[in-house]
Amino acid sequence: MNALPESAHRLFTEPKDVTVVTLDPDGSPQASLVWAGRDGDEILLGLQRPHRKTRNLLRDPRVTLLVQDDQLSPRGITQYLVIRGTAKLEGPGIPVDYKALMDGLSQRYLGVPEFPFGEGIWDTGMIARITLDRVAGEGPWTA
Numbered sequence: 001m002n003a004l005p006e007s008a009h010r011l012f013t014e015p016k017d018v019t020v021v022t023l024d025p026d027g028s029p030q031a032s033l034v035w036a037g038r039d040g041d042e043i044l045l046g047l048q049r050p051h052r053k054t055r056n057l058l059r060d061p062r063v064t065l066l067v068q069d070d071q072l073s074p075r076g077i078t079q080y081l082v083i084r085g086t087a088k089l090e091g092p093g094i095p096v097d098y099k100a101l102m103d104g105l106s107q108r109y110l111g112v113p114e115f116p117f118g119e120g121i122w123d124t125g126m127i128a129r130i131t132l133d134r135v136a137g138e139g140p141w142t143a
Contacts, residue, residue, distance in 0.1 A: 002132040004041045007140035008081050011067050012038035015109045020045060021064040022056035030056055035105040036065065043083060045128040046102045049092045054126060061087045063130055069139060079139035083132055091126035098125030 018036040021029050032053050037044040043065060047054040057063060063086070069079035091098060099122055102115035110116070135141055 002041070002135065004038065004043075004083075004132060005135060005141040007143075008067075008135070009038065011069060011081055012036060012043070013108070016070075017068050019066040019068075020053060021066070022053045023060050023062060024052075024056060025059065035109050036067070037101060037105055037108075039129070041132060043085070043130040043132075044101060045087075045130070046098060046105060047089070047126045047128055048121060049124040049126055054089070054128075057087045057089060057128060061089075063087045063128075065130065066137075071139075073138050075138075077138050080137045081135065081139060081141055082137040083130070084134040084136075085130040085132045087128040087130050089126050089128050092124050094127065095122035095125065098122060098127060101127055 018034050019031050020034045021031045024030050030052055034045050065083040065085070067081040069081070071079050073079050099115065099118065102118065103113065106112050106115045
């Protein structure tokens with residue numbers, strides 16, 4: 001596992017847009033906008049078992065994340081972080097862990113103390129722990 005550069009840590013403490021790209025059964029890309037957190041060098045996503053991106057990761061754990069920053073690089077280009085990695089899925093059946101993750105992300109992304117869309121989903125929630133294989137993009141994390 002590669003380490004997440006310290007210069008990229010702030011991207012996972014601020015409400016940044018994160019695009020996750022998985023692979024459909026035919027090999028075509030499937031992209032979704034998600035909330036993402038960090039646990040050490042792992043990136044965490046809260047997923048639902050029935051969703052397409054989750055089914056894709058269960059079949060093929062390869063994943064790409066794109067995090068758009070709001071700062072410009074020294075070259076004047078909007079910074080972005082690209083992570084290529086491997087997802088390990090936990091759950092379903094971990095409602096306490098899943099709720100804790102989603103509550104934390106709701107605080108960051110929505111400014112509310114609890115995940116407001118949780119009615120009836122706690123038992124189907126899954127956590128994707130993404131280990132980094134490669135980091136790229138435009139920003140100090142590529143130095």
